[in-house]
Amino acid sequence: MAAAASAPGADAFAGRIAIVTGGGSGIGEALVRALAARGTAVVIADIDRAGAESVASSVTAGGGPVSTAVLDVRDAGAVSALVNEVAAEHGKLDFIFNNAGIAVGGLVEELTLDHWNRVLDVNLRGVVHGVHAAYPLMLRQGHGHIVNTASLAGLVPGPSLAPYAAAKHAVVGLSLSLRAEGASRGVKVSAVCPGFVDTPLLGRVNPDLPQTEIGANAAALARQLGRLYQADALAQDVLRGVQQNKALIVAPRSARVAWRMARYAPGFTMRSIISGVRRQGAQVAAAESAQEAQAAEPSGPAKSP
Numbered sequence: 001m002a003a004a005a006s007a008p009g010a011d012a013f014a015g016r017i018a019i020v021t022g023g024g025s026g027i028g029e030a031l032v033r034a035l036a037a038r039g040t041a042v043v044i045a046d047i048d049r050a051g052a053e054s055v056a057s058s059v060t061a062g063g064g065p066v067s068t069a070v071l072d073v074r075d076a077g078a079v080s081a082l083v084n085e086v087a088a089e090h091g092k093l094d095f096i097f098n099n100a101g102i103a104v105g106g107l108v109e110e111l112t113l114d115h116w117n118r119v120l121d122v123n124l125r126g127v128v129h130g131v132h133a134a135y136p137l138m139l140r141q142g143h144g145h146i147v148n149t150a151s152l153a154g155l156v157p158g159p160s161l162a163p164y165a166a167a168k169h170a171v172v173g174l175s176l177s178l179r180a181e182g183a184s185r186g187v188k189v190s191a192v193c194p195g196f197v198d199t200p201l202l203g204r205v206n207p208d209l210p211q212t213e214i215g216a217n218a219a220a221l222a223r224q225l226g227r228l229y230q231a232d233a234l235a236q237d238v239l240r241g242v243q244q245n246k247a248l249i250v251a252p253r254s255a256r257v258a259w260r261m262a263r264y265a266p267g268f269t270m271r272s273i274i275s276g277v278r279r280q281g282a283q284v285a286a287a288e289s290a291q292e293a294q295a296a297e298p299s300g301p302a303k304s305p
């Protein structure tokens with residue numbers, strides 16, 4: 001099939017068809033809205049039916065049509081079936097946003113193998129399944145753009161996030177390697193690497209897994225960094241990056257600064273991160289000993305209510 005080129009001046013997203021995994025919440029939801037507003041027909045593919053349906057019903061009319069599909073990205077057969085179904089129905093698939101993900105956090109000694117396996121299954125294998133299903137189809141079409149959501153944790157060290165960072169570094173490596181393969185054959189590949197984004201993910205670290213101190217306090221810790229980057233702003237940055245066919249879409253600016261530091265001053269970056277880990281460890285130890293001292297204090301005379 002011939003490559004689908006946009007007419008000069010036409011919106012690169014109008015009349016296109018996209019699958020957004022994890023489109024039922026947070027960044028995926030914002031991508032769905034942004035794409036639909038630009039005239040893309042969007043399939044929200046999410047394990048959470050209620051979330052997907054609620055996003056679909058809230059998308060304002062007048063843009064591209066939005067539909068939903070219940071999908072667990074860990075299920076390779078289901079991902080492949082959805083990709084083929086959507087392409088058959090629309091005659092093509094222009095974009096797949098492999099975005100579904102979960103957060104897993106904690107010190108490595110606190111984490112079970114379930115923590116490692118869960119995050120690798122969803123955040124890495126989920127992306128592999130999307131690529132494995134969509135890439136051959138896009139090669140046959142002669143066009144298409146695969147957009148994988150990685151993270152700033154895929155570019156810089158992530159203490160207390162080792163399994164998550166491992167999965168995200170792998171998604172960056174996968175995306176850049178596939179980009180090099182697909183470039184001369186009409187298929188584009190980008191990886192999205194945001195810093196902290198204000199989404200429900202920060203409040204559900206280690207879902208259905210033993211909780212860790214960092215996991216329980218992730219949202220508060222992220223907020224200590226100041227006003228968080230909003231998902232709608234990220235979605236606009238992603239669409240701009242996709243339109244410009246960027247290899248890595250790193251945003252916001254603070255994430256680009258951290259990424260540059262890690263590339264150009266890796267020794268300094270590692271020393272700063274180690275100092276941060278040490279400071280955080282000291283704070284936790286101080287809070288624990290204050291709690292122990294309080295618990296050991298003899299309690300005063302009982303007060304009547």
Ligand code: NAI
Nearest residue numbers: 022024025026027047048072073100101151196197199201
């Ligand atoms: P979120 O929790 O708001 O949304 C994630 C969506 O993925 C949910 O709708 C959830 O139901 C869905 N999902 C989870 N497991 C799934 C599975 N097995 N199959 C299909 N759908 C599944 O999270 P958020 O923040 O929007 O995250 C989206 C992506 O962005 C993830 O890959 C995350 O790792 C990444 N990211 C998030 C950052 C943040 O600070 N929020 C920063 C950098 C990257």
